[in-house]
Amino acid sequence: MRLELFTAPYCPHCSSAREQLAAALAAWPLGDTVELVQRDVLQHLDRAVDLCIQRAPALVLDGELIQQGALDLGALHHRIRERTPCG
Numbered sequence: 001m002r003l004e005l006f007t008a009p010y011c012p013h014c015s016s017a018r019e020q021l022a023a024a025l026a027a028w029p030l031g032d033t034v035e036l037v038q039r040d041v042l043q044h045l046d047r048a049v050d051l052c053i054q055r056a057p058a059l060v061l062d063g064e065l066i067q068q069g070a071l072d073l074g075a076l077h078h079r080i081r082e083r084t085p086c087g
Contacts, residue, residue: 001062001083003034006041006048008056017057017071024073030084 005021007014025031041048041056051065059067061079
């Protein structure tokens with residue numbers, strides 16, 4: 001599955017979100033099933049608009065916007081487990 005992390009250069013929380021997300025994916029048993037793609041929202045503005053992203057950081061899982069603003073890693077882990085066979 002593909003997880004896109006949209007960040008912005010002016011976002012004070014985006015660098016810590018990148019670090020937290022990378023650490024979480026490395027620690028989770030299903031983390032290796034996730035392809036993490038990092039995107040600068042300003043460089044991918046058309047995609048961000050299509051997804052209705054209004055705040056950074058934002059997470060998009062398999063084309064679906066699932067989180068904006070503060071990351072909820074517990075909810076993300078739950079979503080990943082739901083989408084993984086035998087998760």
